[in-house]
Structure formats: C-alpha cells, structure tokens
Amino acid sequence: MRIVVVGATGNVGTGVLRRLQREPEVEIVGVARRVPAPDAPPPYAGVSWHAIDIAEPRAVRDLTLAFAGADAVISLAWLLQPNHHERVLAATNIGGLRHVLQAVVAAGVPHVLVASSVGAYSQGPKRRRVDESWPTGSIASSHYGRHKAAIERMMDAFEREQPDVVLTRMRPGLVMNPRAGADLIRLFVGPFVPVRWLTRVPLPVLPMPKRAVSQVVHVDDLGDAFWRAAERRAGGAFNVAAEPVVGPDEVAEALGARWVPVRIAPVRGAILLAWQLHLVRVDPGWLDIATSVPIMSTERARTELGWTPTVGAIDALREAIRGVADHEIEPGSPHLGRRPSPPMAQ
Numbered sequence: 001m002r003i004v005v006v007g008a009t010g011n012v013g014t015g016v017l018r019r020l021q022r023e024p025e026v027e028i029v030g031v032a033r034r035v036p037a038p039d040a041p042p043p044y045a046g047v048s049w050h051a052i053d054i055a056e057p058r059a060v061r062d063l064t065l066a067f068a069g070a071d072a073v074i075s076l077a078w079l080l081q082p083n084h085h086e087r088v089l090a091a092t093n094i095g096g097l098r099h100v101l102q103a104v105v106a107a108g109v110p111h112v113l114v115a116s117s118v119g120a121y122s123q124g125p126k127r128r129r130v131d132e133s134w135p136t137g138s139i140a141s142s143h144y145g146r147h148k149a150a151i152e153r154m155m156d157a158f159e160r161e162q163p164d165v166v167l168t169r170m171r172p173g174l175v176m177n178p179r180a181g182a183d184l185i186r187l188f189v190g191p192f193v194p195v196r197w198l199t200r201v202p203l204p205v206l207p208m209p210k211r212a213v214s215q216v217v218h219v220d221d222l223g224d225a226f227w228r229a230a231e232r233r234a235g236g237a238f239n240v241a242a243e244p245v246v247g248p249d250e251v252a253e254a255l256g257a258r259w260v261p262v263r264i265a266p267v268r269g270a271i272l273l274a275w276q277l278h279l280v281r282v283d284p285g286w287l288d289i290a291t292s293v294p295i296m297s298t299e300r301a302r303t304e305l306g307w308t309p310t311v312g313a314i315d316a317l318r319e320a321i322r323g324v325a326d327h328e329i330e331p332g333s334p335h336l337g338r339r340p341s342p343p344m345a346q
Contacts, residue, residue: 003230004029004070004109006054006063006100007077008047009036011180012115012172014330015223016074017043023227031066031077032334040332054096063103072111072230075100080187083283086143093147094154101158104165111233113168113226114155118215118241120148120171124294126213131297132171132237139292142285166235171296172222173215173241176316179330180219181323189324190281198325203257208248209264211291215241218311218319228305239296242309242316254317264291 003020007013008030020026021043029048036044050066052059054077067073077100079092097114104112122137124130136152138145152169159167177184185195217240225240244250252259268287274280301307311319322328329335 001025001071001230002027002029002069004031004067004073006031006073006075007115008032008049009034009044009334010076010078011177011183012076012175012219012222014043014179014333015175015177015219016076016226017047017223018220019223019227021046029066029070031063034334036332036334043330044332054099055091059096059099060102060106063100064106067103067107067109070107070109072113072233073100073104073109074113074115074226074230076115078115080144081281083143083281084278089143090147090150094150097151097154101154105162109165111166111168111230111235113170113229114151116152116155116169116171116237117144117148118171118173118239118293118296119145119289120152121293121296123292126211126295128295129297130294132169132239132300134294139285139288141288143283144285145289166233168229168235169237170222170225170229171237171239172217172225173296174217175219175222176216176311176320177219178319178323179328181320181326181328183329183335184320184324185327186281188280188282188286190279192279195324196326198255198321200325203255205260206248206252206255206257207260207262207267208251209267209287209291210248210261211264212287213245213247213295214290215296216246216313216316217241217309218316221307221309221311221316224310225301225305225307228307232305234304236300238301238305238307239298240301240307241296241298242311242313244313245295246313246317250314251317254314254321 009032031050033053035049035051052062079089120136122135138149248259268284271284275283
C-alpha cells in the first residue's frame with residue numbers, strides 16, 4: 001500500500017509517519033516545504049521525500065507526480081504563522097488544499113484524507129456532545145476557524161464533483177505532541193514569554209474563563225486514527241479526542257495550580273493587546289474557539305474505525321507542557337534551529 005503524506009514533517013505529520021512505519025507493507029511518500037536530511041533518523045528515515053510548497057501555482061504538477069500510484073493521500077499541511085498576514089496563511093491552508101485535491105484527481109488517487117478540526121464547528125453546547133453532523137461554520141473571529149470552515153465547504157464540493165474518490169475528514173481536538181515543544185513556542189508563544197518555569201516552579205493560581213473547555217488528543221493516537229481510516233478506506237467525518245474533556249480544573253491540575261475563574265472579556269482583551277503588540281504569537285481567536293465550539297462525541301471513530309486512544313487527555317496535556325518547558329523538537333526535524341525569533345514586522 002502506497003500512502004503519500006502531505007505536511008509530513010509537521011506536528012501531526014510525524015505522528016502519522018510513526019504509525020505508518022509500524023506497517024511493513026506500507027510504502028510512505030512524504031511531501032513538505034523543507035524535507036529532512038538524507039541521514040535523518042526515524043520517523044523521517046525510510047520515506048521517499050518530495051520538497052513541494054503546496055501554495056505555489058506549479059504545485060499541482062509536482063503533487064500529481066508525487067501522487068502517482070498512491071492508494072491514499074493524507075493531507076495535513078497547515079500554516080499558523082504569520083497570523084498578522086492572513087493572506088499568507090490562506091494561500092497554504094485553502095489554496096494548498098485545493099491544489100492537493102486537484103492533484104488527487106489528476107493522479108487517479110482513490111482515497112484522500114484531510115485534517116480538519118474541532119475548530120471547524122460552529123458554536124455549540126459544552127454540556128452535551130455533538131456528532132459529526134453539527135454545522136461546520138466555525139467561529140468568525142478566528143482565522144484558524146474561518147480557514148477550517150472554508151476547507152469543509154471545499155470538501156463538500158469535492159464529494160459532489162468526484163463521487164468515485166473516497167474523502168475522509170478527521171476532526172481532532174487540540175493535538176498534543178511532546179516532541180514539538182519548540183514549534184509550539186514559535187507558533188503560539190514567541191520569544192518574550194518565559195516557559196522553562198512550567199515544570200520547575202509551581203504556578204500558584206491559574207486565571208481562566210469557565211467556558212474555556214476543550215478536547216485534546218495525543219499526536220500518536222491521531223496518527224493511529226488516520227491509519228485506521230486509510231486501511232479501511234473509510235469515508236466521511238470522524239471526531240477524534242481523548243478523555244476526559246479538558247476544562248480549567250484539568251489544566252490547573254496539569255500545571256499544579258489552583259484555578260481562579262475570570263470573565264472572558266478581560267482575558268480576551270489582554271490577549272488581543274499582547275498580540276497586536278507582537279508580544280505573543282497566539283491571537284484571541286483561539287480563546288474564542290475554546291469558549292465557543294461544542295464538545296464532540298467520538299463514537300463514530302470508536303465504532304467504525306475501532307479506534308481507542310492509548311494516552312488520556314490529562315497525560316497528553318502534561319507531556320505537551322513538559323515538551324514546551326524543555327523546548328523539545330523531533331530529532332532530525334527540518335525545523336531544527338527554527339527557534340523562537342523576534343516577531344515579523346507588519
């Protein structure tokens with residue numbers, strides 16, 4: 001079985017590679033803007049690499065060649081920065097997926113799997129769970145959500161126009177990768193916020209809105225969900241998250257702190273100001289997602305894919321916090337050396 005992974009060096013991509021490498025009959029092709037060195041260790045070893053920027057107009061031609069003979073394409077490529085320049089993000093997040101889907105058709109690939117997100121969902125309940133039929137209009141104040149909603153509409157059109165191609169939409173919660181701490185700092189924190197204290201100095205209190213409730217999944221468990229869907233050629237949407245649901249109490253527990261409830265508005269205002277001043281990389285849209293999107297039911301993934309997470313949500317969160325505190329990064333990653341840097345000027 002030949003599987004092409006687009007965005008194979010990213011946060012989710014490394015988890016998918018690790019899972020695919022456990023299957024001796026799978027031939028793995030990796031696509032990324034920056035590819036690993038030829039002598040890079042696992043999970044990059046044993047992969048046929050193609051350096052392609054999927055945002056470029058010529059990407060369709062290059063991707064079509066890379067997809068030749070593939071049984072499945074897993075599309076994971078996504079930009080989170082520079083989030084002060086949304087057109088740059090959209091060129092990859094929306095335009096890039098359009099190029100991937102065009103190449104899937106041109107190469108005759110029978111199955112494409114796309115990373116969507118819980119962030120694609122419109123505002124919903126926090127006290128009951130919703131299935132994959134919940135509307136995917138996302139949260140308008142989040143560039144991440146707007147782009148996820150846009151690719152959901154693109155996939156709707158693709159399913160209508162290409163009924164012979166199986167399309168799978170994975171909608172995970174927040175992905176916890178303990179080997180991507182340095183990337184998480186670069187993408188969300190920036191160079192001005194100290195993080196090494198997270199596992200060294202007890203945090204006395206955690207001020208956090210009550211509605212900031214999210215679901216998380218360990219990157220390796222998400223990789224397993226992608227493999228199971230590819231192996232079964234299972235189409236449709238799948239919510240993927242571990243238990244329990246993560247709210248302020250759970251985050252405080254992972255940080256060894258005491259939760260202090262605060263109102264959403266002042267927290268959002270503080271994040272907005274810090275983002276506008278380029279003091280942090282995270283924008284307030286992420287808080288809007290955490291306080292607005294619904295809690296997902298993962299019943300379909302568990303029933304149809306036989307998927308069960310091996311890492312609980314609290315443990316996955318703790319691992320990710322340690323990874324951030326220690327500036328962890330996957331050995332051999334082409335992102336090595338891309339440490340947090342001064343913000344891009346507008």
